[in-house]
Amino acid sequence: MFDSVIAASIYLGSFENILYLCLGVTVGLVFGTIPGLGGATAIALLLPLTFGMEAEQAMILMGGIMGAVAIGGSISAILLNTPGTAPNAATCFDGYPLTQQGKAGIAIGAAATASALGGIIGLGILVMVIPVAKSIVLLFGPPAFFMMAVLGLTSLVAASDNLLRGLIAACVGLFVAFIGYDEIGGELRYTAGIDYLWDGISLVPILIGLFAIAEMAKLFVKGGTIAQTPTDGDLTRITGTLDGVKAVFKNPKTLLAGSTIGSLVGMVPGVGGTVASFMSYSFTAQFSKNNENFGKGDIRGVIAPEASNNAKDGGSLIPTLAFGIPGSAEMALFLGVLVLHGMTPGPMLLIEREYSIFVLILALLLSTIFGAIIMLSASRYLVKITYIDSSILIPTVISIAMVGAYALHGSIGDVFAAGFFGLLGYLMIRFDYPRITFVIALVLGSLMERSFTQSLLMFQGDWTRFMTEGTSRILFILTVIALLVPILHKLRKYWRAS
Amino acid sequence: MVLKSLTTLMFASVLGLTSYAQADFPEKEVSIVIPYGPGGGFDLAVRSFAPFFAKQFGEDTVVLPVNKPGAGGRLGTATLYRAKPDGYTLAIINLPGFALPEILNEKVDYDLRKMSWIGRLESQNYFLLVSAKSDIYTLEDLQNQDKITFLSTGYGSTVLAAAQIAAASLGLNEKSPVYITGYESTSNALVGLVRGDGNVAVSPVSSSSKYIESGDLRAIAVSGDEAVDDVQTFAQLGYPNLTQLNLDRAIAGPPGMAPELLAKLRKAFDAAVQDPEFLAQAKKARMDVLPLNGEQAQESLEDSYRFYEQFSTSLSNPNAN
Numbered sequence: 033m034f035d036s037v038i039a040a041s042i043y044l045g046s047f048e049n050i051l052y053l054c055l056g057v058t059v060g061l062v063f064g065t066i067p068g069l070g071g072a073t074a075i076a077l078l079l080p081l082t083f084g085m086e087a088e089q090a091m092i093l094m095g096g097i098m099g100a101v102a103i104g105g106s107i108s109a110i111l112l113n114t115p116g117t118a119p120n121a122a123t124c125f126d127g128y129p130l131t132q133q134g135k136a137g138i139a140i141g142a143a144a145t146a147s148a149l150g151g152i153i154g155l156g157i158l159v160m161v162i163p164v165a166k167s168i169v170l171l172f173g174p175p176a177f178f179m180m181a182v183l184g185l186t187s188l189v190a191a192s193d194n195l196l197r198g199l200i201a202a203c204v205g206l207f208v209a210f211i212g213y214d215e216i217g218g219e220l221r222y223t224a225g226i227d228y229l230w231d232g233i234s235l236v237p238i239l240i241g242l243f244a245i246a247e248m249a250k251l252f253v254k255g256g257t258i259a260q261t262p263t264d265g266d267l268t269r270i271t272g273t274l275d276g277v278k279a280v281f282k283n284p285k286t287l288l289a290g291s292t293i294g295s296l297v298g299m300v301p302g303v304g305g306t307v308a309s310f311m312s313y314s315f316t317a318q319f320s321k322n323n324e325n326f327g328k329g330d331i332r333g334v335i336a337p338e339a340s341n342n343a344k345d346g347g348s349l350i351p352t353l354a355f356g357i358p359g360s361a362e363m364a365l366f367l368g369v370l371v372l373h374g375m376t377p378g379p380m381l382l383i384e385r386e387y388s389i390f391v392l393i394l395a396l397l398l399s400t401i402f403g404a405i406i407m408l409s410a411s412r413y414l415v416k417i418t419y420i421d422s423s424i425l426i427p428t429v430i431s432i433a434m435v436g437a438y439a440l441h442g443s444i445g446d447v448f449a450a451g452f453f454g455l456l457g458y459l460m461i462r463f464d465y466p467r468i469t470f471v472i473a474l475v476l477g478s479l480m481e482r483s484f485t486q487s488l489l490m491f492q493g494d495w496t497r498f499m500t501e502g503t504s505r506i507l508f509i510l511t512v513i514a515l516l517v518p519i520l521h522k523l524r525k526y527w528r529a530s
Numbered sequence: 531m532v533l534k535s536l537t538t539l540m541f542a543s544v545l546g547l548t549s550y551a552q553a554d555f556p557e558k559e560v561s562i563v564i565p566y567g568p569g570g571g572f573d574l575a576v577r578s579f580a581p582f583f584a585k586q587f588g589e590d591t592v593v594l595p596v597n598k599p600g601a602g603g604r605l606g607t608a609t610l611y612r613a614k615p616d617g618y619t620l621a622i623i624n625l626p627g628f629a630l631p632e633i634l635n636e637k638v639d640y641d642l643r644k645m646s647w648i649g650r651l652e653s654q655n656y657f658l659l660v661s662a663k664s665d666i667y668t669l670e671d672l673q674n675q676d677k678i679t680f681l682s683t684g685y686g687s688t689v690l691a692a693a694q695i696a697a698a699s700l701g702l703n704e705k706s707p708v709y710i711t712g713y714e715s716t717s718n719a720l721v722g723l724v725r726g727d728g729n730v731a732v733s734p735v736s737s738s739s740k741y742i743e744s745g746d747l748r749a750i751a752v753s754g755d756e757a758v759d760d761v762q763t764f765a766q767l768g769y770p771n772l773t774q775l776n777l778d779r780a781i782a783g784p785p786g787m788a789p790e791l792l793a794k795l796r797k798a799f800d801a802a803v804q805d806p807e808f809l810a811q812a813k814k815a816r817m818d819v820l821p822l823n824g825e826q827a828q829e830s831l832e833d834s835y836r837f838y839e840q841f842s843t844s845l846s847n848p849n850a851n
Contacts, residue, residue: 215684218847378740
């Protein structure tokens with residue numbers, strides 16, 4: 033194993049290969065920043081370029097993209113409340129409030145640092161678990177998937193400020209997730225005869241509407257700029273990027289928790305980075321000390337999801353490489369690249385092609401670091417976006433958002449969906465319903481439903497076996513704990529007060 | 531019906547008038563619609579094939595793969611069906627996948643029999659698989675199981691249909707087998723089989739060979755005419771009616787293509803699938819290139835309809851609400 037690492041680093045060190053890596057990082061950052069484009073589009077675009085390459089070079093290029101995309105995506109999440117890619121959605125909840133308080137520099141600094149360190153930790157965990165990778169993947173059958181979705185939903189709803197509103201938003205999210213063709217029952221649901229709805233509404237246009245468009249609507253009503261103008265009027269000085277970098281090192285627990293959850297959830301096949309970053313956000317929000325400030329601009333709310341969505345790359349390589357079951361569109365495309373270069377994913381790939389895998393791991397590692405450095409050095413210029421007057425900013429952001437929504441599948445239906453969810457998002461802000469429980473329910477809904485039906489077929493209808501067997505039993509216990517913790521918190525506060 | 535043939539006739543006459551332009555075909559890029567998202571087998575087939583297909587038309591021609599996923603492939607197929615038959619829009623078709631809705635009496639916006647078939651690119655046979663840890667070694671062992679649970683992708687997919695046909699032909703239906711459907715891909719279902727979610731699955735040979743090599747799964751029979759390694763065919767094991775179970779990937783254009791244009795595309799296709807460079811690339815990507823020319827592809831489609839229609843009563847959704 034050690035030989036492979038050294039051989040891989042030497043290979044990666046050649047001028048040509050570093051150039052490919054930089055190309056990947058640049059494309060990844062740009063595509064990550066623009067909502068709707070994302071890693072899948074970038075990989076699809078550069079895929080023909082890899083035809084003439086060696087398999088390892090193709091992996092360097094793709095590794096460059098995958099490592100940088102989530103970093104680029106955090107910029108738009110923090111500055112414009114518009115997740116550049118779906119896994120960045122959780123970063124909005126605290127990143128954007130920080131921007132509004134004029135602390136965008138801190139948020140960007142923390143996001144870049146957390147991403148880089150999260151990426152490194154995630155790859156470290158990957159290297160450690162490769163020998164037992166197979167058994168981890170095999171632990172998760174349909175019952176465990178179902179329980180994991182229940183755990184994710186429960187911990188988030190239980191942690192929301194207003195339980196009733198959190199529940200309502202989650203129910204609406206689940207409802208939206210059920211729109212479309214039910215593969216198991218073989219029926220169309222809630223499609224109202226519209227062809228576009230057959231496959232359900234895809235996540236990205238919903239996120240664009242819910243965050244970007246809703247935010248611009250809010251800004252339009254409020255007027256002015258996103259961030260409050262600093263009192264001394266000096267825009268260049270208040271970036272605070274360095275403070276953000278320091279904040280990550282001051283919160284090692286958050287960083288570690290975010291990275292670990294990210295890479296573990298990433299390993300679960302078919303789940304993907306969006307779930308990973310939401311899970312680590314909700315975990316951090318629920319189990320951190322002094323957590324009153326979450327959702328209002330707590331820096332830990334940026335660190336956890338950003339660490340997680342870079343750490344998940346390492347984890348999600350396991351189901352992709354070992355079983356050919358990708359957790360996201362991006363990974364699915366990457367799988368295509370692998371196959372095209374004669375690396376058919378399978379239980380033996382991790383062992384047979386150890387050298388190639390390490391080239392990929394190192395490329396991912398360097399990519400997150402390069403991406404973070406580029407972002408840190410650019411942050412002082414990027415922050416100025418938040419001081420642009422709304423009369424210029426709103427039309428620009430809305431155009432980019434709409435183009436992004438269209439570009440994803442080239443479907444005009446997605447643009448309408450983004451518009452509709454923009455309106456819904458604005459109403460949710462206006463009447464104080466949490467968007468986070470809505471989004472997580474939406475993300476988990478179809479996984480939850482499918483695995484529930486499959487489990488019942490497996491259990492022959494005996495649902496008590498969710499609580500008595502295998503991995504799902506452990507997740508069930510965690511769910512009960514997630515329900516009890518907020519209650520205990522409140523009780524403790526109540527006792528202390530009296 | 532009369533109206534339909536009238537429109538076809540009108541189409542043909544309009545085409546006849548415009549056919550002078552076809553000598554210069556192609557004057558712009560040709561797109562091949564992939565009715566699935568990027569990354570899958572169909573996507574891969576087109577992306578590997580496109581550059582070599584383009585080469586047949588000269589240096590400057592570009593053949594563009596266009597992903598149009600949706601409605602289990604029906605959206606992309608319907609898009610092709612409605613496109614102008616000018617040769618600039620082609621698509622890769624899943625056979626029998628896209629014929630299934632019709633066989634299951636569902637309404638679709640296309641008619642595969644009317645399309646302009648350019649050629650079959652790939653063809654795959656199916657393995658009948660069990661976990662290597664199980665005590666099932668032969669078809670008889672499977673038939674003697676008390677409980678049979680198939681794992682498969684969702685209703686309307688080719689793999690589920692293949693599983694149902696296998697169950698019907700092997701006489702497993704008296705055991706009222708359970709079908710756990712809805713796995714996102716065949717690979718997901720196969721991992722489920724390794725994990726023990728169920729005890730049997732059907733899968734195209736190429737998707738499952740890696741699990742057999744790794745010793746996780748065991749194939750107990752294969753469709754088609756040739757035994758694979760030591761796995762015997764259904765015919766050799768006494769079930770010749772399962773020989774025809776297969777999955778084809780073929781290239782087609784919209785209905786009503788002018789004969790000269792179709793001939794030109796077919797010629798290019800036939801040449802491209804013989805290109806040693808393409809074959810080398812295809813081998814690297816582990817594609818199962820088994821070309822048929824346009825006319826043969828059309829005939830194989832008719833055969834496919836006949837084969838699946840005889841099982842149409844067995845193909846209803848096992849988990850309908």
